[in-house]
Amino acid sequence: MKLNLDQMTKRYGDHVVLDAIDLHLSDIRSLVLIGPSGGGKTTMLRILAGLEQPEEGRVRVNDHDLRCSEAELLAYRRRIGMVYQAYNLFPHLNALENIMLPLVQVQGIEKHQAKEEALALLERFNLAEHAFKKPVALSGGQQQRIAICRAVAIKPEVLFFDEPTSALDPEYTSEVLDLIEELREEDMELILVTHEMGFAHKASDYVLFISDGGIVVQGTPAEVFEKTTNPRVQRFFNKVLKYN
Amino acid sequence: MKKPKQVTDLFIATPGTSIARHIRLINVLILAGLLALLFGFGFSRLSYEFRWEAIWRYRNSMFNGFLMTISISLAALVTSVLLGIFFALARRSRIILLNYFSHVYIEIIRGTPLLVQILIFYYVIANAAGLNNRYVAGVVIMSIFASAYIAEIIRAGIESVGTTQRETARSIGLTKRQTYRHIIFPQVITGVLPPLAGQFASLIKDSSLLSIIAIKEFTMAAREVNANTFSTLESYIPLAIGYLMLTVPISYLMKRLERRFYYET
Ligand SMILES: Nc1ncnc2c1ncn2[C@@H]1O[C@H](COP(=O)(O)OP(=O)(O)OP(=O)(O)O)[C@@H](O)[C@H]1O
Ligand SMILES: [Mg+2]
Numbered sequence: 001m002k003l004n005l006d007q008m009t010k011r012y013g014d015h016v017v018l019d020a021i022d023l024h025l026s027d028i029r030s031l032v033l034i035g036p037s038g039g040g041k042t043t044m045l046r047i048l049a050g051l052e053q054p055e056e057g058r059v060r061v062n063d064h065d066l067r068c069s070e071a072e073l074l075a076y077r078r079r080i081g082m083v084y085q086a087y088n089l090f091p092h093l094n095a096l097e098n099i100m101l102p103l104v105q106v107q108g109i110e111k112h113q114a115k116e117e118a119l120a121l122l123e124r125f126n127l128a129e130h131a132f133k134k135p136v137a138l139s140g141g142q143q144q145r146i147a148i149c150r151a152v153a154i155k156p157e158v159l160f161f162d163e164p165t166s167a168l169d170p171e172y173t174s175e176v177l178d179l180i181e182e183l184r185e186e187d188m189e190l191i192l193v194t195h196e197m198g199f200a201h202k203a204s205d206y207v208l209f210i211s212d213g214g215i216v217v218q219g220t221p222a223e224v225f226e227k228t229t230n231p232r233v234q235r236f237f238n239k240v241l242k243y244n
Numbered sequence: 245m246k247k248p249k250q251v252t253d254l255f256i257a258t259p260g261t262s263i264a265r266h267i268r269l270i271n272v273l274i275l276a277g278l279l280a281l282l283f284g285f286g287f288s289r290l291s292y293e294f295r296w297e298a299i300w301r302y303r304n305s306m307f308n309g310f311l312m313t314i315s316i317s318l319a320a321l322v323t324s325v326l327l328g329i330f331f332a333l334a335r336r337s338r339i340i341l342l343n344y345f346s347h348v349y350i351e352i353i354r355g356t357p358l359l360v361q362i363l364i365f366y367y368v369i370a371n372a373a374g375l376n377n378r379y380v381a382g383v384v385i386m387s388i389f390a391s392a393y394i395a396e397i398i399r400a401g402i403e404s405v406g407t408t409q410r411e412t413a414r415s416i417g418l419t420k421r422q423t424y425r426h427i428i429f430p431q432v433i434t435g436v437l438p439p440l441a442g443q444f445a446s447l448i449k450d451s452s453l454l455s456i457i458a459i460k461e462f463t464m465a466a467r468e469v470n471a472n473t474f475s476t477l478e479s480y481i482p483l484a485i486g487y488l489m490l491t492v493p494i495s496y497l498m499k500r501l502e503r504r505f506y507y508e509t
């Protein structure tokens with residue numbers, strides 16, 4: 001994917017959340033955003049996913065200019081996938097219906113074909129036995145994996161994740177991360193916010209450290225995780241890695 | 245360890261366990277006995293002589309009133325649900341005038357007694373609008389009255405579908421209309437059915453006030469019988485039982501619906 005941000009600024013009222021960000025990346029397949037709480041990672045991700053508009057500057061993802069009308073943003077969102085921390089699935093629909101809904105209503109695929117595709121996906125990720133269960137009847141890990149299936153089903157240009165494992169019981173973390181890793185190996189393009197530093201290190205090919213409304217450090221995982229001398233970043237690693 | 249059997253076990257339920265059949269039966273019988281005693285005492289003090297044959301002649305008019313109450317309540321239920329949906333959506337509308345109108349409407353209707361609404365609507369608004377059929381007027385009044393409550397029920401239902409789901413719908417690329425159609429309404433309907441059943445029971449009871457504008461519904465029929473025969477209790481006891489015959493099954497249905505959706509969601 002290609003990302004081009006010029007002097008992009010996002011405010012909530014007087015509060016500047018992202019301050020004049022410049023970023024130019026190309027040929028990235030898996031971008032990971034890390035950083036302290038409240039630093040602006042979610043805001044950044046939401047802007048890149050077309051859910052939020054910055055007040056100033058330019059944002060381009062691949063060939064899409066994201067300073068545009070709501071209708072154009074809607075069209076953009078229909079081409080990407082998004083997975084939140086939790087409660088991604090609609091509670092009144094079973095797993096299969098959750099996956100079919102965007103296929104049928106948004107992508108305009110015939111019902112029987114959507115069903116076939118959804119079942120194939122569930123089959124592939126060993127979730128077939130849960131196809132007809134409602135979200136309440138599923139574990140957090142299963143729910144997240146089905147949410148990922150739903151996002152993948154539309155064959156998105158880019159797949160976005162906002163801390164997909166941080167609301168899960170630890171025992172479910174690895175099954176979700178494994179699935180993301182599998183998608184990455186299949187050349188799905190990803191942008192991911194995570195607190196799982198081990199996974200961030202392994203699964204990214206570019207890392208942004210976002211804090212206090214700016215990109216403090218950026219680079220390959222080796223550069224950011226191993227070689228950085230930035231005290232702000234080192235302090236953060238010391239904190240999050242304390243008990244790992 | 246099992247507790248020794250005690251007399252109190254017959255009367256005090258253990259939290260978290262269902263009450264055994266025979267214990268339920270015993271308690272129901274005792275309650276029925278107590279109520280019978282209470283009413284028996286009350287009536288014995290009245291030294292009232294029941295003359296059921298006097299009102300038996302009016303059974304047809306009572307039954308017609310009963311049917312009229314059902315028809316008015318059913319008709320009012322349908323229109324008040326439609327009105328309620330409209331006002332609930334208007335209440336969330338970005339069109340300020342619509343929003344304010346809906347707000348004021350709901351406040352006025354919920355803040356004034358039904359009796360006053362009936363009188364004002366019938367003698368002022370219906371009169372001015374040339375609405376002469378009092379039965380239509382009755383249905384309109386009851387619909388207006390119930391719609392304000394139903395609007396709030398539906399609004400609460402819409403709001404109970406959380407912001408995370410709306411966000412998800414947005415990120416999937418659903419339009420606003422699609423979000424209502426596929427995400428919000430299906431959940432609102434299941435959540436709103438039990439309180440709506442309760443509202444229907446209220447409609448049935450509240451429609452008794454329509455007797456003041458001489459609509460021949462159930463209560464009016466009983467009042468007429470009373471006026472003609474001077475058999476007050478013989479007129480009003482069947483009235484109470486008739487209302488219970490309608491409201492008790494609805495209340496039962498409401499509980500069933502609640503339980504069903506509780507397990508489903
Ligand atoms: N809708 C909003 N309205 C007002 N302020 C907001 C809003 N969303 C985020 N903020 C503020 O923007 C700042 C950045 O928030 P953001 O959610 O992007 O942080 P984050 O890096 O994702 O943090 P976390 O790791 O806790 O998720 C915070 O100070 C937050 O309070
Ligand atoms: Mg966040």
